[in-house]
Amino acid sequence: MVFVMACMVPWLAQSQCFPKQYIDPLYGVSQNAAIQYGAADPYDILGLSINQNLFLDLYTPVGDTLSHRPTIVFAFGGGFIIGSRNQPDLPRLRDYYVPRGYNLATIDYRLGFNVTSGGSALRAVYRGVQDMRAALRFLAENCDQYAIDTNHIVLMGSSAGSFIGLHHAYMDENERPAETYGIPGENQDLGCADCSGNNSYNNQYIRPMAVINRWGAMGDTNWIEPTLRDSIPLISFHGTNDNVVPFGTEYPFSIPLFPPVYGSSVIHQRLENLGVHNQFIPLQGAGHEPELLQPRWDDTIFKYTTPFLYDMLKPDAPEITGTATACQGDTVEYPISYDLSTELCVEVSEGILLSQDSNSIQIRWSDTASTGEIILAARNDLLAYDSTVLSVSLGPLPQGGGITYTSEDGLFLFFSNIQDSISHSAWNFGDNDSCGCINPAHQYQDTGRYEVNLTLTNDYCSIQYDSIIVSNLCPVASFNATTADSSLFIQNQSQFADQWIWSYGDGSIDSTQVPLHTYQDEGDYLVQIIASNDFCNDTISQWITIDFCPITDFTASINELEVTLQNTSLYADVLFWSPGFGDEVFGSETLDLTFPDTGIYTVQLIAYNSQGCSDTMQQNLQLAITTDLSHSITTEGRAVLLDQQRVLIQENAPAIWVSIDGKKVGSKLEDFYQLSPGIYLLIQKINGTSINTQRVVKF
Structure with a gap:
């Protein structure tokens, strides 16, 4: 189980690594009084063109080393009629x-308005907003001189001062009340909210980190829009019996002369x-400004604003993962993660920090304690920190007596002296098999050395x-052999062996696991x-037959249309002749064939051995009949006339007609009449031994 607790507020984790900046009082107080931040035209019922100088007092912590620090800017209360930057409860806020x-900067702002005019009251609030913005611009421009962190400015006000802070935060220029452009008796256009008092910081708007609203209100909560600019965190305090500034929606002082305002509950x-x-x-x-008579209300404000602001100043809490239990005396590594730009501190109770890097810490826990704790604290460049706590329950190691066993032919019986405190036992037999049993029996399927692990687990560790x-195990020899031509292929199916000796029956031996052998005969x-x-060892033998694949070859003896084919193939057991004419296939060693005609014939011989291995050979034979009359014999015969030519015909002897280029063009005497004009030979074979050849012209 993983158990990680991150503190909701840092002081819940009592880390001793860092001083509790922003939580505990650590420094003295220095005052820089009456710093002029601007000048602006005050409320003047007579309309005189005069400027009021605006001042602030700046209180800083003595001994703090930050060059730029979070700053609270405070605006006093007094209904925009009375008050000063030295408001009565200021010492408590400062201290x-x-x-x-x-x-802590406390500011002046312009006071005064026509108490009989609601529009004049709105203009007074707007002047206060202008002066707050001028003060913020001044501090931003002079941030190095006064050690102001412009990213961490907090606005705080009391009553009217909170009106100013709220409207600075949430009222945009385009939401400026129409009365600020002029009203009867006060015709002056007050100008834009960022255009008064000074031109510091290029008249830019300073967005606060947060606002502390003490019994203030707004002219319109719709001015708070769903935008990033208006998503400023706010903490509000308001008496439920306030009859000056309404807790909800009401007229200030309950006088309808003034425009209605929206108090803290509505905001x-x-x-x-x-x-x-x-x-x-x-x-x-509580009523209005209750702290003036009952300072305890300031304590309430301090109690809630301290963590509220601190949550925005502190870094993200570091994270630690790991089991919430460990054995006494055990060394455990815990993964951690944190913002590497922060400073990390590790505290351990009932243990020793052995090592630490950016990814993990290693702790050796006490031999006797029942609980331990790890506190991680990360501090940023504002000197704020956050912490995380991991509480760990510590207990004794599981008790067991190790591993003993008996064995026979690969069957092992394992034993361990497991105690009652064990919640789980796990065996790993080293052959990819395991079990959660106590005293297992395990059959190994192969010989060899195996590492057996027994893991005992209790409620704390393992x-x-x-x-x-x-x-x-003794080997079991086995193999399967196949042959092809002169090659022997072996599939070694032996079990439990790590050495093999092969004998092939031709005087050759081999020691490979999967051999391949070639025979010569x-x-x-x-x-x-x-x-x-x-x-131990085991032996097995098997007879095999090597039957070489044929090497096909043949010869051809040609006498015009008479051909003799002679097989000369090696290692052939079965022959298949295809002479190139007809569909008949022959299987003898020698073939005497009479081809039907002259021309080119492709003779094919396929030779097979007894194993079904084959080889094929083809040979092209060109057959022609000789037209050389020097070898012809003309004998007496029956005389016939062919185109007025006397020709002797031997009775009962086949006759063929051949063109002078040796091509057969007819197979009987009568074919003469179908021939084209030209010179032909009439050939007759007499008694199979002599040839009667005569030249005949076809006209």
Whole structure:
């Protein structure tokens, strides 16, 4: 089981690695008073063109080493009529936040409005927003001088000061009230929200990290839009009996003369609907600005704002994975992950940190403790940290007596002195077989050395016992042999052998596992294998027949149309002749054939041996009849006239007509009349021994 606990707030994990910046008071306080950040035209019922200088006081932690630190910018309360940057509860705010590492800037803003005019009240709020933005621009432009971290600015206000902070955060320029362009009696256009007081930081808007709203309100919660700009985290405090600034929706001071405003509960609901991170703490039974008479309400604010802000300053918590149990005295490696830009600290209780790198830590646990704990703390460049705790239950090792066994012909009976504390036992027999049994019997299928493992597990950890065993099965010799031509192919089917000696019956031997052998002569051979291992051997023999594949060859003797074919093939047992005419196939060693005509014939011979191996040979024979009259014999015969030519015909002797180029053009005497004009030979074979040849002209 994997057990990892990340603290919701850092002080729940009592890490001793780092000082608790932003949580515990660590520093002294220094004041830089009356820093002028701007000047702007104040509310003037007479319309005089004068400027009011605007100042801030900056409180910084003495002894803090950060060059740029988170800064809280505070705007006092007083209904936009009274108040100053030295508001009565300022010392409590200063003495809480600054020693914990924050800068605290308290600002002036312009006061005054026509209390009989709702529009004049709206203009007063807008002037306050302009002055807050001017102060923020000044601090951003001079961030190096005053150690301001512009990415971590928090706005805090009291009453009217929270009106200013809320509208700075959530009101855009295009949501500016129409009254700010001028009203009867106050005709001056107040200008854009970022255009007053100074031109610092190129008049850019400074987006705060968060807002702390103390009993403030907004003119319209629809100004909080579902945009990244408006998704600013907010923590709100508001008395449920506040009759000055409404807890819900009401007129300020309950006077309808002023425009209605939306208090903290309504703002909270708007942010919840938009999914913006926020927290709302109703102060039950409290009225307006309750901390002025009851300082305990400041303690409530400190209690909730400390973790709220810290969650935005701290890095992501480091992660540690691993089992939540371990054996006493065991050494365990735990994978870890964290932001490598942070500084990591590891604390171990009831154990020793043996090694640490960016991916894992190695812990040796106590021999006697029942629980241990690992705390990982990661600190970023703001000196904020977060931590993760892994609690580990420690217990004794599983008790077992190792591995013993008996064996016979590869069958092993295993034993172990397993105690009652064992929750699981697992055997691995080293041959890809295993079981979760206690005293198993295992049959090995091969000879050789095997590493046997027994893993015993209890509720805390595991222990492994190892043993090397030897399986001494005798070999079983076996093989399958096939032949092709002069080659012998062997499939070795022997079992439990690691050595093989082959004898092929022709005086040759071999020791390969899967051999291939070539014979030089045909015949019957006794093939033998001796299969052995370190313990014994086995032998088996098999007769095989080597029958070479034929090598086909033949000769042809040609006498005009008379041909003699003679087989001269080697290793042939069966012959198939195809003479190139007709469909008949012949199988004798010698063939005497009379071909039907002159021309080219393809004679084919296929030779087979007794194993079905074959070879084929083809030869083209060109047959022609001689037209050389010097070898002809003319005998007496019956005289006939062919185209007025006297021709002697031998009775009962076949006659053929041949053109002067030796081509047969007729097979009987009467074919003469079908011949084209030209010179032909009339050939008759007499008694199979002599030839009667006569020249005849066809006209």
